[in-house]
Amino acid sequence: MAKYVCSICGFVYDEDVGIPESGIEPGTAWEDLPEDWTCPLCGAAKSDFEKQGEPAGPEEEEPVAAIDHPMDVQEMTFLEMSALCTNLARGCEKQYKPEESALFNELAEYFKKISPPAKDPSFDRLIALVDKDIEEGFPNAKAVATEVRDRGALRALTWSERVTRMLKSHLNRYKKEGDAMVENTDVHVCTICGFIYIGDKLPDVCPVCKVPNWKFEKIEGR
């Protein structure tokens, strides 16, 4: 019988073994799992799984050749500067420099405040950007980073690509289910890689970056 691997967190569903503790008997075929079955580790949809040994999906193919970037990225937007400052605040925190960390956070707040709000925000626009990241942004950046063997960049890209795929999965579900999807359940975000977990029982470690779950932040509100 076959095995199926979660493309987000690497969980393996083995048809021979099943998941007896969740009532899935050994020998249960992949096709017989309900369509709304999700990865027990990270909550990814059934469609995010790949059959082990089969040729990988399109995103795992040969790296796409690096393309030039026509976009002018010289000037950062205010919100990008804000993210730069919160990143540097974290850097200072890691070096045990609380004063500098607080100053960077103050700058980050300032840039966030003066950043103009998005025009016509919508979930559809989010989906379009996520799709573009998965189809263009990540494959291109990974190709470039592989070419120059930039391990640090590849690490960041691996994490955020998985987080983005999970985001896509959530957004697609939200399109069908609406607010009911998160109504009676907790939503957590991993503060290290950004992975979003929907469900009441947090995994012990983040399925993407493997940090212990006390690094997750619960999202308050409705």
Place this chain on the structure above:
Amino acid sequence: MAEKYAVRNVRLCTKDCLCLYVCPTGATDTENSIIDVSKCIGCGDCADACPSGAISMVPFEYPPQQSKTETVISAMKSLLRSKSEQESIAAGLPGKLAKAIEKSNRIMAEDIIREAGFMLPQSQNTINFLKSLLDKDLEGLPRESVEKLIKALGQKKEEKPMEEDKTNVNLMKAFAGEAQANRKYIAYAQKAEQEGKLNAAKLFKAAADAETSHALMQFEVAGKIGSTADNLKDAIAGETYEYMEMYPEFVEEAKAAGNKAALRAFTFAMKAEEVHAKLYKEALESLDHTEEVFYYRCPVCGNIEKYIPEKCSICGVPGEKFIKY
């Protein structure tokens, strides 16, 4: 200078307190659990001993960050733009999921820009970014905070307080050396006089006085001279340590070694230091009294009295030998 210093992650600390046992300077023994950087000599003993892994050695200066190619920076910045846009869109949408998406994109944006040349807060990229902010016409920018960051992160090694500390250590080393040389030359001058070598005796005396002026200057520059009340307290502490801890040990060792001359020298000094400590205490308590007090010193053992005794209570020298102050 130590290149690293120890820091404790208070969240990981399980109060095993092995750091207290192994730290040679007491830097880990603080009320708020934050290791005292000014005492830490960077030996790493505490980090090695800590069973909960709560102490790590942090470098004063980080190595330069990994260089990034233009192509990587450009690809990462393009992703950053997308993530930042998603953060902005999600911020304008209602609900818990949108809030989570906003947060998630911020965290990804941070990670992506970190790998686009902004890993180290001390890097030239960061300093340049901060400086560029001051050139921009940004209304409401907390300029003072930007300037503080440039100053704190762009600090050169020479400007660090640690360097001053090292100079202070050097001043005290020099003080100890000069003070010792002064006493040594006085001893040599006495010997030269006994031998009738008067010119050599003169030179030793002149040099001894010269070393005294060196020592005094160094001691003052090191900031060791306080108010008379403070100086009396310091003197009490020094004498007390000597008669309570240092000399008792020396006395025992001289006994064990059968060195009678050393035993005599240590015993005299130990007893005299006890008297000195007592007199310093009295002087501190009566610092504001104006009536004149006279002191009489035993030239043999160093005992000091406030009257002329029949004979020295420590070494037995007749009272007429005492020197008045």
